[in-house]
Amino acid sequence: MLQTRPGHRYARLMSVGGYRGSRVVDNAEMCTMIDSSDEWIRQRTGIVERRWATDDETPLSMSVAAARKAIERAGLVPDQISAIIVSTVSHFKQTPSLACEVAAELGCPAPAAFDISAACAGFSYGVGLAEGMIRSGSSDYVLVIGVEVLSRLTDFDDRSTAFLFSDGAGAVVVGPSDVPGIGPTVWGSDPKATKVIEIGDWKQLTTAGETPYIHMDGRTVFLWATTFIADKTKEALALAGLAPDELDVFIPHQANNRITDSMLRHLKLPESVVVSRDIVHMGNSSAASVPLGMEALLESGEATSGQTALIIGFGAGLVFSGQVVTLP
Amino acid sequence: MASTEEIRSEVAQIVNEIVGVAPEDVQLDKSFADDLDVDSLSMVEIVVACEEKFGVTIPQEEQGNLKTVGDAVAYIERAQA
Numbered sequence: 001m002l003q004t005r006p007g008h009r010y011a012r013l014m015s016v017g018g019y020r021g022s023r024v025v026d027n028a029e030m031c032t033m034i035d036s037s038d039e040w041i042r043q044r045t046g047i048v049e050r051r052w053a054t055d056d057e058t059p060l061s062m063s064v065a066a067a068r069k070a071i072e073r074a075g076l077v078p079d080q081i082s083a084i085i086v087s088t089v090s091h092f093k094q095t096p097s098l099a100c101e102v103a104a105e106l107g108c109p110a111p112a113a114f115d116i117s118a119a120c121a122g123f124s125y126g127v128g129l130a131e132g133m134i135r136s137g138s139s140d141y142v143l144v145i146g147v148e149v150l151s152r153l154t155d156f157d158d159r160s161t162a163f164l165f166s167d168g169a170g171a172v173v174v175g176p177s178d179v180p181g182i183g184p185t186v187w188g189s190d191p192k193a194t195k196v197i198e199i200g201d202w203k204q205l206t207t208a209g210e211t212p213y214i215h216m217d218g219r220t221v222f223l224w225a226t227t228f229i230a231d232k233t234k235e236a237l238a239l240a241g242l243a244p245d246e247l248d249v250f251i252p253h254q255a256n257n258r259i260t261d262s263m264l265r266h267l268k269l270p271e272s273v274v275v276s277r278d279i280v281h282m283g284n285s286s287a288a289s290v291p292l293g294m295e296a297l298l299e300s301g302e303a304t305s306g307q308t309a310l311i312i313g314f315g316a317g318l319v320f321s322g323q324v325v326t327l328p
Numbered sequence: 329m330a331s332t333e334e335i336r337s338e339v340a341q342i343v344n345e346i347v348g349v350a351p352e353d354v355q356l357d358k359s360f361a362d363d364l365d366v367d368s369l370s371m372v373e374i375v376v377a378c379e380e381k382f383g384v385t386i387p388q389e390e391q392g393n394l395k396t397v398g399d400a401v402a403y404i405e406r407a408q409a
Contacts, residue, residue, distance in 0.1 A: 044369065223372050258369050265345065 005137030011130065012181020013328040014076075014141075014173045017069025018295040019062045020282065021053035021151070021167035034159045041163050046257025050283025052151040053167035059091050059098055062169035063147045064105045066291075071106070073328075074173040076141060081173075083112040083139040085129055087122025087287040089199060089316070090149045091115060092211070102145065112139065119197070120253045120315025121187070122146055122287035123170065124322055127311075128185030130174035131323075145171040146287030153199055155213035164256070165214065166283030170291025172328070183240030183324035186232050190318040196220050197316035214316075221318075225259045229314045230266035233322055237310055240324035245270050248307035249297060249327065253314055254279035254289035274302050286315065294327065303327055330408070332356075335382070335401045342377045343397075346370055356398035364397075374400075384408060 026049040027038035041047055053062065063086060071078060084099040091098040099113035118125040123146035130142035150165035174182070200212030237247060250273050252260050257279055264275065276293035285292060290311050297303035305327055312322030330338075340354035349364050360366040366374065371394075375386050378400065384407035386394070394400045 044367070219368065219372060222369055223376065226373060227376055262373055 007135045007137035008140075008176035009135070010177040010180045010182075011134040011174055012177035012179075013127070013325050014175045015070045015073035015328045016170065016172045016291050016295045016298065017066045017071075017073060018170045018288070018292045019065040019069075019168060020292065021051040021057055021062070021149070023052040023054050025050050025052050027163070030163045033156050034162045036159050036163060044256075044258065045164065046277065046280050047163060047283050048280050050163070050166040051168060051281075051285075053149045057149075057167065059088055059147045059149055059169070060101050060105060062149075062167070063098065063102050063145045063171070066147070066169040066171040067102060067106060067143055067145055070143065070171040070173050074141070074175065076173060078106040078108045080141050081106070081108045081111050081143050083130070083133060083142040084108065084114075084145070085126040085142065086115045086145045086147060087118055087126050088115060088147045089117060089119055089286065090147070090153060098147070099145075102143075111143075118287075118313075118319050118321065119317060120255065120284075120286045120289065121313035121317070121319045121321040123290045124185070124311055124313040125187060125319070127172065127174060127182060127325065128187060128321060128323060131182045131185070134174060134176055140176060142174045143171060144174055145169060146289075146291055148286040148288055150214065150284070150286060152211050153214050155215070158213070158215070160218055161214060161216050164284045166285045168282065168285045168288040168292055170288045170295065172291055181326040183236065185321060185323045186236040186239060187321035188232075188319070190224070193220070193224070193318040196224075196318055199316070222256070222259060224318065225255065225314055226262035226266065229312065229320055230263045232320055233263065233267060233310065233312045236312065236322040236324060242308060242324060244268065245272075246308065247273050247310055247324070249274045249276075249303045249309035251276040251290050251293045251297070251309055251311045253312065254282065254293055255284050255315070287313075289313075298327065332401060332405065335404050336397065338381055339378060339397060339400055339404075342374055342381065346373050346377065354397055356396065356401060358397050359395055360397065361395070378404060382408060
């Protein structure tokens with residue numbers, strides 16, 4: 001009979017930290033790059049401005065900045081981090097993983113470190129993995145980071161998507177808990193829909209310095225998000241044993257305010273539920289959008305530590321993942 | 329079997345819920361895009377809500393033909409028949 005590790009009974013989010021690309025690109029500036037208008041962009045998406053990384057801001061630098069905040073806010077030091085999970089689609093190197101580079105930069109001695117590719121659902125995938133790692137006893141403190149520099153993957157000839165994307169990083173520390181702080185993860189994929197959102201193949205590129213672009217069938221994503229994903233969101237709430245009126249905060253992936261509006265109609269959440277609208281000043285930062293939205297609500301005082309929040313991510317794959325968490 | 333007016337009235341409620349247009353303005357001769365300010369994303373939601381409400385399927389290739397409220401009501405009537 002093999003021996004196994006004793007795990008921790010429960011896990012929780014201990015902290016959140018974010019970093020936003022420092023360049024503010026408003027719709028007026030965006031419309032110097034694409035044929036569109038401020039009114040059209042606001043009406044279709046809610047976006048007023050987005051944040052882009054400067055040349056000095058990289059997936060590594062933004063991850064490390066977000067992670068340092070999260071580790072400090074958790075009352076920990078980098079030595080105590082036993083695992084690092086980074087969700088990204090914009091680390092342009094297949095190995096070493098960005099997680100290993102983050103470990104080196106933070107000075108973590110020898111954490112388990114790996115990247116995951118789950119696009120806009122990646123942060124919630126990471127939280128689900130971290131929860132399992134803590135409960136199984138394979139880790140004590142897991143750093144989960146979602147980071148993207150989508151501005152470098154944006155097709156400025158595609159006026160239906162170019163104004164959406166942004167750059168930033170969000171990090172949480174997940175640690176052991178005496179009470180449940182992370183509800184069951186509802187996750188999955190739609191293998192029939194692999195072509196709905198894609199980033200092109202690097203091998204097809206011909207010019208040095210070129211990057212592949214994000215291509216998206218927005219209408220199909222909208223339909224999927226407002227029907228199937230809205231149902232999955234209900235499922236995550238029900239599996240956590242919460243009625244809609246027991247929920248305090250809803251933080252959907254910030255893909256489009258219109259998707260959020262439609263989900264809210266579908267979910268019939270009470271008016272009292274605080275809803276993240278971080279997209280207005282951030283745009284769509286994929287894996288970073290949920291932790292950035294969480295940090296913004298906590299910093300503004302719209303949400304407070306200890307409240308229950310439903311998070312859900314959905315995107316290229318297609319993949320989705322959501323769970324109820326207690327806010328750090 | 330619901331009458332044309334009953335279907336129009338239900339569609340009007342759906343349009344009201346999704347884009348906020350007063351139900352009495354949602355008449356058969358009104359164009360979704362030109363008269364009721366329904367854009368393509370709202371149209372997706374209206375179609376999904378109609379499918380749920382009336383138990384019909386409106387294929388994507390058919391959706392482009394639904395220019396007016398009357399087009400949608402007629403499609404639902406045929407699909408229910």
